[in-house]
Amino acid sequence: MRYSLEAAAKLLHEATGITEMPENCDGLAACLNAATDGLVKIATGQVLHVYRGLCPDAVTGFDSRDPDCPACQILQEIQP
Numbered sequence: 682m683r684y685s686l687e688a689a690a691k692l693l694h695e696a697t698g699i700t701e702m703p704e705n706c707d708g709l710a711a712c713l714n715a716a717t718d719g720l721v722k723i724a725t726g727q728v729l730h731v732y733r734g735l736c737p738d739a740v741t742g743f744d745s746r747d748p749d750c751p752a753c754q755i756l757q758e759i760q761p
Contacts, residue, residue: 715758715759716758716759719755719756719758719759720755720759722755723752723755723756728751728752728755729751729752730747730750730752730753731747731749731750731751731752732750733747733749733750734747734749734750735747735748735750735753736750736752736753737753737756
């Protein structure tokens with residue numbers, strides 16, 4: 682399903698409360714594309730959690746993030 686830029690911005694705001702673009706993005710479309718690409722890479726196994734510390738799981742909690750894990754770094758970048 683493809684969304685217009687305006688619809689994507691509305692969905693992003695409703696889901697996260699984000700009202701401003703992050704400083705490191707050239708535009709909302711670029712931010713959404715980068716976030717989507719990162720999540721797809723995690724979901725398809727192209728970027729894996731290292732599970733050597735604070736990666737999300739039933740023990741550390743699903744909101745936990747390991748700063749040394751590539752998958753966690755992607756999640757940290759896209760979560761407010």
